[in-house]
Ligand SMILES: [Zn+2]
């Protein structure tokens with residue numbers, strides 16, 4: 203994702219797990235989870251990270267593991283993504299679980315024996331863990347193929363970290379058109395390794411857009427402002443006025459953010475420069491507000507520039523939309539996680555402030571995204587991000603239970 207999932211830091215502050223919180227008798231499939239293999243796969247992928255849109259080695263590795271199960275059809279919808287399809291022994295619906303496979307241009311500083319061998323590239327967002335867990339889920343479900351009611355698609359998606367993102371590419375090929383529900387998860391730091399955080403119904407992350415503005419004024423001597431057009435004064439007014447959009451135009455209570463993070467202009471105290479550069483980020487949780495902000499930002503800039511006699515060029519970039527958790531799928535995910543992990547290991551997670559291109563799958567069918575705590579430590583995208591591997595087994599258990607329950611109930 204474009205930004206670290208800071209929301210996860212405070213996700214999991216669980217009370218001690220008493221006997222009433224424990225799950226019932228474990229289902230038979232739990233013993234089919236290839237725990238050691240999952241760690242082995244994770245370490246291998248971790249050691250060989252690839253940047254967005256370059257996940258060729260990873261896709262080949264995922265393919266070889268999926269093919270080793272013997273009953274999973276493997277397709278490559280794009281040059282660096284893989285979809286595994288498991289057709290169950292009984293007729294039923296189609297459900298998909300998505301893992302992302304790309305790494306980041308972050309030099310690794312974990313000191314792990316299986317640290318990245320690709321200089322300057324590392325799995326600092328934990329997509330190696332996502333990929334290994336979904337392989338574990340595929341292995342477990344493939345071992346019970348005859349009992350499965352319906353079809354499972356395992357999506358190993360490329361390029362989550364780089365807009366426009368790999369989800370769009372895969373969706374456009376049509377290979378997922380039959381999917382009736384999408385699930386996905388993200389790992390991140392939390393107090394208890396292996397605890398599941400259920401995100402809110404509806405908006406579960408923000409849409410992330412941005413703008414780049416060049417204000418063109420007219421340079422002058424600092425003592426003769428009447429002979430110039432001051433882009434700093436114009437820009438300052440724009441920055442201030444932009445802040446009124448959230449406070450005066452957005453419905454109170456709906457989350458929205460406009461932050462100007464860059465304002466560059468001028469070199470000397472007695473010179474009025476001829477241009478100013480501004481850039482900002484825009485976060486929203488609904489499409490109407492997303493459009494409103496885009497429109498209002500343009501109107502504010504246009505009119506203030508006009509009032510000052512300045513001209514401008516504005517580039518507005520649209521990133522990932524906000525994820526929308528389907529309430530029914532979210533409640534299924536919660537129930538499934540509690541069933542397999544116990545209520546003491548399932549908690550409410552706050553909305554993610556980061557953005558995720560998993561949001562795009564909702565174009566095809568309802569979707570649900572949740573968090574998995576990988577223990578205390580630094581946040582995702584930090585060079586020393588180091589998830590506790592003991593949490594992976596719970597991730598696989600939750601994934602398998604959610605898939606089985608969805609297919610049983612639909
Ligand atoms: Zn990320």
Ligand SMILES: [Zn+2]
Nearest residue numbers: 203327329388
């Ligand atoms: Zn990520």
